Amino acid sequence: MGNAAAVMTGLNSIEIQERPTPDPAPGQAVIRVEAVGVCGSDVAYYRYGKIGPFVVDGPFILGHEVAGEVVAVGEGVENVRIGDRVAVEPGTPDRSCEECRAGRYHLCPNLEFLATPPYDGALLQYLAMDARCYFPIPDSMSYEDGALIEPLSVGLWGCQRANLQAGDDVLITGVGPVGLLAAEAARALGAGSVTLTDISDYRLGIAADHGFMVEKSDASTSRTFDVLLECSGANGVLASALGRLHEAGRAAVIGIAKTEEVPLPLSILNWKEITISMVNRYNNTWPLGIALVSSGRINLEGLVTHSFSLPQTAGLSH
Incomplete structure (x- = not known):
């Protein structure tokens, strides 16, 4: 099983490369990525190589607005199971610092956030993360809708x-x-x-x-x-x-x-x-966002304007 990734190899340049297929560590789950949105931050890294103090200094994978299907779970994972369709909260806090203990996990100084240097993003086939970052979505929601839970x-x-x-x-x-x-x-x-x-x-x-x-x-x-x-x-x-x-x-x-x-x-x-x-990102918003979208109280129509396959991302950079 391969794990093709759209890798930013330089400014305005993306190549399709193979990355190791991840196995889930204890507490992690692996998803097959089905949809990734393009954020303004992705565009900034792609065009300029940095946002404030965050600098791309080598091969880098973009994308943090993500949804997919769980394909493997690690030891101790109880909130998701294989086959679940999930929306992904892209930041993994250490869950032990003062901010996390106070409930402000989004301000964790050790937050590992997808597609924020030095952490790669989700423009690849398979992604492993702390399973607590995965939130099941109903069949009535598309994977594109799931990815839009992030913005x-x-x-x-x-x-x-x-x-x-x-x-x-x-x-x-x-x-x-x-x-x-x-x-x-x-x-x-x-x-x-x-x-x-x-x-x-x-x-x-x-x-x-x-x-x-x-x-x-x-x-x-x-x-x-x-x-x-x-x-x-x-x-x-x-x-x-x-x-x-x-x-x-x-x-x-x-x-x-x-x-x-x-x-x-x-x-x-x-x-x-x-x-x-x-406003610095978000805190404990995925359950509410999924409920509002799946119930029809939030309208996502018209937000997805273009769709591309993973291999097509390399062609878009030329």
Whole structure:
């Protein structure tokens, strides 16, 4: 049984190579990978070779939005069994540090996250991980839907970080996949209204097709909101969007800015007592995400725009 992998061999270059087929260690399970989404971080590593302090310095496998079928289980594994269809949470914490013991496993300083140097990702045939990172999905969900639980989890965690309450009017800036999924999460969690802004008519059209209110980013409006989910990372967007919050408004910063420092309207933030929370991935969101998608409360239609086989990934790099 081979284990073909799409290996990034340099900037803008991918080759299909054979990697050892993994055997599960105690506590691990092996999946046959069936679907892998392409994240903006994958594109950044592919084009530029780094994101902040994380640098690709040798052959590297991309991909952390993953779903597959369990084909082998190690000693002591009880939460999954061979044949289960699973969505994968891509970060493995050490489960023993202070952050993990406090329930903040996503902030574990020793987190091993797929496709974040030095850890390879999931663009290969067979993947072994801590079985506690696998969450069974029902037959009604496709493997593509299972892979989308990862970006959906970013949106769900953003809603939790913003302390979204039922009935809140929510503003989402940036209608990329995460922005759209954050909107779906907000609606499913009981938001009173959800409005998305972007500079792209195409992306706003997709959001409108999902039943959301939309605005062009440069539209002139005095409407204000209870919650802001900033998903664009674009220069100046956070500062201007914070000005659209009510008194005691709450914001979650999901998009990663291209600069380490961004200006903030402190006079407005202080006067209105605006709360700003940062978002680092997610915490314990897979069960909720799977339940919301499988029940039909979250609509994933239109998010998968292209599909490629593993061998085709090499051709895409030329």
